Amino acid sequence: MNLPNKLTVLRVIMIPFFVVFMLFDISGAPDKWIALAIFCVASFTDLLDGKIARKYNLVTNFGKFMDPLADKLLVCTAMICLVSMNKLNVIVVIIIIAREFIISGFRLVASDSGIVIAASYWGKFKTVSQMAMIIVLIADLGDVFAVIGTVLVWVSLILTIISLIDYVAKNKQVLTQGGM
Structure with a gap:
């Protein structure tokens, strides 16, 4: 598995951690900042995986399928969390x-x-x-x-x-x- 695909998989793996810090009181006030940091890092991997894949000709069928899916999962999950928080x-x-x-x-x-x-x-x-x-x-x-x-x-x-x-x-x- 190449680096862009690993970044895509990492983005998907980060989603449950994001949800935990968004919706559950783990450490009090720092929770939202931890969730925000996770979301920002995950969003950055979206930018990074595409740039790396195109620059080094590492575009794969897995990446073509999973990258947009990972983006949708991350963004939709975050929006659903924000709905539940009004x-x-x-x-x-x-x-x-x-x-x-x-x-x-x-x-x-x-x-x-x-x-x-x-x-x-x-x-x-x-x-x-x-x-x-x-x-x-x-x-x-x-x-x-x-x-x-x-x-x-x-x-x-x-x-x-x-x-x-x-x-x-x-x-x-x-x-x-x-x-x-």
Whole structure:
């Protein structure tokens, strides 16, 4: 297993530890900061694994499948934790998770037709905005950060919808050729 794939697996392994520190009172006040650190490190591995894989030509089928799945698991898990802590509206999370299921299904149909749907810039912007939103909401520094958190929730939601429309519009042939 190459380094990018190990980083992807590490990201998945970090998720339960993140959940424990987010939802359970392990060490009191430091819990949120430990959870935040875990989330930041896990998010950084997302950036790092892709850069390493492309730079050193270490792209694998495992990585193509697991990297986006690991990202979705990390981000969706964090958002669900934030909902349970009343820091994020459940409707926002439902829309974001629904988009992830739709795009995953869309990619699956496309792959059956031999079409590879690469990540778009809108999708990358969406992921970065969601990760930034999660970081700000976990940090919960109040005042100006509360406003920044609210803005990031809306930006994430808007980019989620735009990226969905972008994927479908650019790959509408999948709907006609993919047997749908």
